[in-house]
Structure formats: structure tokens, C-alpha cells
Amino acid sequence: MKVAFVGKGGSGKTTLSSLFIRHLAADGAATVAIDADINQHLGVALGMTETSAAAIPAMGERLPEIKDYLRGSNPRISSAASMVKTTPPGRGSRLLRLGGEDPIHGSLTAHVDGARLMATGPFTDEDLGVACYHSKTGAVELYLNHLVDEPGEYVVVDCTAGAESFASGLFTRFDLTFLVAEPTRKGVSVYRQWTDYAADYDVALAVIGNKVHGPDDVAFLREHVGDALLACVSQSAAVRAMEQGRPFALDDLDATDRAVLARMRAAVDSREKDWPKFARQAVHFHLKNAASWANAATGHTLEAQVDPNFVLGPPTRVAAR
Ligand SMILES: Nc1ncnc2c1ncn2[C@@H]1O[C@H](COP(=O)(O)OP(=O)(O)OP(=O)(O)O)[C@@H](O)[C@H]1O
Numbered sequence: 486m487k488v489a490f491v492g493k494g495g496s497g498k499t500t501l502s503s504l505f506i507r508h509l510a511a512d513g514a515a516t517v518a519i520d521a522d523i524n525q526h527l528g529v530a531l532g533m534t535e536t537s538a539a540a541i542p543a544m545g546e547r548l549p550e551i552k553d554y555l556r557g558s559n560p561r562i563s564s565a566a567s568m569v570k571t572t573p574p575g576r577g578s579r580l581l582r583l584g585g586e587d588p589i590h591g592s593l594t595a596h597v598d599g600a601r602l603m604a605t606g607p608f609t610d611e612d613l614g615v616a617c618y619h620s621k622t623g624a625v626e627l628y629l630n631h632l633v634d635e636p637g638e639y640v641v642v643d644c645t646a647g648a649e650s651f652a653s654g655l656f657t658r659f660d661l662t663f664l665v666a667e668p669t670r671k672g673v674s675v676y677r678q679w680t681d682y683a684a685d686y687d688v689a690l691a692v693i694g695n696k697v698h699g700p701d702d703v704a705f706l707r708e709h710v711g712d713a714l715l716a717c718v719s720q721s722a723a724v725r726a727m728e729q730g731r732p733f734a735l736d737d738l739d740a741t742d743r744a745v746l747a748r749m750r751a752a753v754d755s756r757e758k759d760w761p762k763f764a765r766q767a768v769h770f771h772l773k774n775a776a777s778w779a780n781a782a783t784g785h786t787l788e789a790q791v792d793p794n795f796v797l798g799p800p801t802r803v804a805a806r
């Protein structure tokens with residue numbers, strides 16, 4: 486299952502991603518975490534030292550190798566240079582299994598607390614939007630587009646704040662997107678921005694209230710986001726202690742916050758995989774990108790990379806074709 490954490494800067498995306506990842510890993514679920522935020526903090530939030538977190542190879546700097554591996558022997562993709570972040574898989578492409586024995590998982594992940602962590606590497610505002618071809622989050626989009634995950638397996642992406650993911654198809658790549666919102670006007674304004682963008686693409690969104698102090702905060706969130714509010718995490722002394730560098734374990738959380746993590750997993754697990762939609766949207770964004778900048782950037786006619794007879798999904802679905 487593909488899961489994203491989005492929200493306003495400072496709302497708690499990294500904190501809640503890290504708690505959710507720890508929760509999944511503690512349950513023994515196969516979990517890949519991806520730090521796709523401008524400032525890379527997920528490794529440390531998962532308990533790594535700054536030094537070991539900084540030593541994780543940056544996906545964003547390995548784009549040519551990632552592309553070369555994923556394109557495999559796909560005859561429609563003539564070179565890594567002609568592959569852009571939205572190039573969809575086709576016959577001959579290499580598909581990934583979550584945490585599989587492939588060079589991407591093999592060389593780009595670090596093991597942390599039962600999960601595997603990948604990182605885009607730090608980027609700047611200039612890397613967003615404009616430099617589409619070299620986009621660091623493009624590595625994540627390619628990874629997700631080639632990943633054939635099954636229920637009970639999870640990839641959790643800590644996304645950058647704001648609307649960066651709308652610049653491509655990234656925001657449609659997830660089975661469930663958790664929007665982290667503080668109970669403030671600014672906090673809930675991001676929800677409205679998301680519903681505006683996401684409505685056309687049938688994106689599943691669940692709001693997690695964060696740093697919630699009591700019933701008034703819950704009522705405020707409920708008033709502004711309605712039934713999209715899945716659960717609330719309190720302003721937590723355990724999280725604060727973790728932030729202060731003290732040892733942390735999930736059991737340090739209040740029982741109610743701990744229970745939120747289980748509800749979040751249940752919400753993800755209740756999503757049905759829709760591979761045809763996933764593949765259709767990948768093609769949609771690729772065609773859109775080709776027309777708007779990618780044909781010009783690569784000098785190729787990228788529409789020709791779409792393989793109309795390709796069936797994406799787990800082996801059972803592909804065999805059924
Ligand atoms: N439930 C919570 N209880 C207490 N403190 C929290 C909670 N959630 C987040 N924080 C604190 O709020 C601050 C911001 O959290 P975090 O870094 O997770 O946000 P973010 O959305 O990832 O921010 P950025 O946009 O900078 O990446 C941190 O100091 C974190 O420890």
C-alpha cells in the first residue's frame with residue numbers, strides 16, 4: 486500500500502510519518518519509508534543519528550542509474566536520458582517488489598528499526614517545479630510507478646509541504662494520503678487546497694489532526710474538514726521528549742495516540758487497490774508532462790513511451806489478462 490503524509494510546514498508530517506512507520510514495523514509489516522521533504526528529517530525522527538541519516542545515498546542523485554534499471558529492455562524507452570519522472574512502465578520495464586532483491590532497494594536503503602529508509606536527498610526551492618527534468622522527487626515518482634506492492638506491505642512517503650506534488654502526478658500515486666492539520670485556520674486551509682486539486686483525480690484523503698489540546702480543537706477540525714477527519718493526535722509530551730533527543734519507544738505515547746496509529750493502518754488496509762486507475766493516471770500525467778515541457782526538454786516524442794497493451798499489477802492480475 487502506498488501512503489503519503491502531506492500538510493503545512495511544521496504541522497507534524499515527519500513526526501506522524503515516523504510514528505506510523507514505527508507502528509507498522511513493530512507489527513512486523515514490510516515497510517519502506519521515503520524521506521521526500523526539502524529538509525531531510527525522517528531518518529532522525531526514526532531514531533538514526535544525524536551522521537548515519539546523512540549517509541543514506543540520495544535517490545535524487547542516482548536518477549540516471551534508477552532510470553536505467555527501471556527501463557530494463559523496454560523498447561519504447563531508448564535511453565535513461567529520454568526517461569522522465571512520469572515515464573510509465575511498459576513491457577520490458579523492470580517492476581519492483583517492496584523491499585525486493587533489486588539494486589534500488591539494495592543500494593539506496595538503510596535499515597532502521599525494522600523498516601527500510603530511502604531519501605531523495607536535500608533539495609532547495611529552486612529544485613521544485615521549474616527544474617522538472619532533474620526533480621529530486623521525480624525519483625520517488627518513478628519508484629512508485631514501478632512498484633507492485635501488495636496489501637500488508639507499505640511504502641510511506643514524508644512529502645514536502647505545499648503544492649509541489651501537484652506539479653506532477655505524485656499526488657495521485659497513493660492508496661491513501663494523510664493530511665496532517667493543526668487545529669488552526671492555516672492548518673485547515675491546506676485541506677481546502679488539497680480537496681480543490683484532488684477532486685478531479687479521485688484521491689483518497691484522510692485528515693489527521695495534530696497537536697490537539699482538547700474537545701474544542703477537535704470540534705474546530707470537524708467543523709472545517711467534516712468526515713475527512715480520521716483521528717487526532719494530542720500535543721504529546723513523549724513526542725516533545727523525543728524531539729529533545731531522549732530515547733523513545735512507541736509505548737511512551739499515550740494510549741489514545743497509540744490507538745490512532747492502529748486506526749490509520751486500518752484506514753490504509755481498507756483501501757482497495759485499483760491498478761487500472763493507478764496505471765491510467767500515470768499515463769495521463771505523462772502525456773500532460775510530455776506536452777507541457779518534457780518533449781522539449783528531452784528532444785523526444787514521449788507520448789510514444791506509453792505501451793497501450795501493458796497490464797500493471799501483481800502477478801495474479803497480469804495473468805488474468
Ligand atoms: N503531536 C505532537 N506533539 C508534540 N510536538 C509535536 C507533535 N507533532 C509534531 N510536533 C513537533 O512540531 C515540530 C514540527 O513537527 P515536524 O517536523 O514533524 O513537522 P513537519 O510538518 O514535518 O515540518 P516541515 O514542514 O518542516 O518538514 C517538531 O518540533 C515536532 O517535534
Ligand SMILES: [Mg+2]
Binds near residue numbers: 498499500522526643
Ligand atoms: Mg518534515
